[in-house]
Amino acid sequence: AQTVTQSQPEMSVQEAETVTLSCTYDTSESDYYLFWYKQPPSRQMILVIRQEAYKQQNATENRFSVNFQKAAKSFSLKISDSQLGDAAMYFCAYRAGGGADGLTFGKGTHLIIQP
Amino acid sequence: GAGVSQSPSNKVTEKGKDVELRCDPISGHTALYWYRQSLGQGLEFLIYFQGNSAPDKSGLPSDRFSAERTGGSVSTLTIQRTQQEDSAVYLCASRGLAGDWSYNEQFFGPGTRLTVL
Numbered sequence: 001a002q003t004v005t006q007s008q009p010e011m012s013v014q015e016a017e018t019v020t021l022s023c024t025y026d027t028s029e030s031d032y033y034l035f036w037y038k039q040p041p042s043r044q045m046i047l048v049i050r051q052e053a054y055k056q057q058n059a060t061e062n063r064f065s066v067n068f069q070k071a072a073k074s075f076s077l078k079i080s081d082s083q084l085g086d087a088a089m090y091f092c093a094y095r096a097g098g099g100a101d102g103l104t105f106g107k108g109t110h111l112i113i114q115p
Numbered sequence: 116g117a118g119v120s121q122s123p124s125n126k127v128t129e130k131g132k133d134v135e136l137r138c139d140p141i142s143g144h145t146a147l148y149w150y151r152q153s154l155g156q157g158l159e160f161l162i163y164f165q166g167n168s169a170p171d172k173s174g175l176p177s178d179r180f181s182a183e184r185t186g187g188s189v190s191t192l193t194i195q196r197t198q199q200e201d202s203a204v205y206l207c208a209s210r211g212l213a214g215d216w217s218y219n220e221q222f223f224g225p226g227t228r229l230t231v232l
Contacts, residue, residue: 033219043204045223091158102148102160102174103221
């Protein structure tokens with residue numbers, strides 16, 4: 001079975017600084033997708049960034065980028081120029097290729113932005 | 116509708132009662148997922164519907180949990196004889212067709228917070 005581990009229950013960063021959230025996963029599959037979701041207090045899960053395992057290039061979305069290390073099964077999220085609106089729970093998630101499977105989530109990291 | 120909607124937003128019930136939670140997916144999305152988010156267990160996959168195929172029920176925690184999807188659109192998650200450990204946020208997500216731009220992303224609703232007294 002696949003597992004996703006987020007080892008940082010909580011992280012704090014000063015506004016405008018950079019923060020990195022860690023995620024490791026375990027799978028025997030070769031085709032899979034990795035995701036970072038943001039969940040603010042409103043409970044709405046919002047996709048931040050997605051990485052296809054077959055792509056060597058790290059995904060980026062504006063201030064958000066990932067460091068995908070396939071051999072190490074590591075998928076960290078870097079948030080640059082942190083903003084107060086970035087404060088939320090962040091979940092790392094895994095899905096096997098093919099599209100059908102449900103997501104396997106990590107336990108989440110609570111990100112605090114200090115003004 | 117612009118996104119996935121769920122109702123009710125909050126539900127308080129007494130132990131032993133049955134509850135029904137509703138999910139309206141994004142129009143045209145053929146795949147629908149239910150997840151449970153609780154303090155103790157985190158986010159767990161419950162069940163997956165794809166078109167008219169038999170659902171993947173592999174994540175349902177007990178036979179008290181069941182789900183239907185009528186007409187390939189709206190879905191209802193039913194919990195019978197609720198227990199206090201069923202208290203959680205129940206999230207629904209939908210996904211587009213293969214080949215569609217939204218195929219590789221699950222779009223989530225705002226969830227239903229269930230409290231069992």
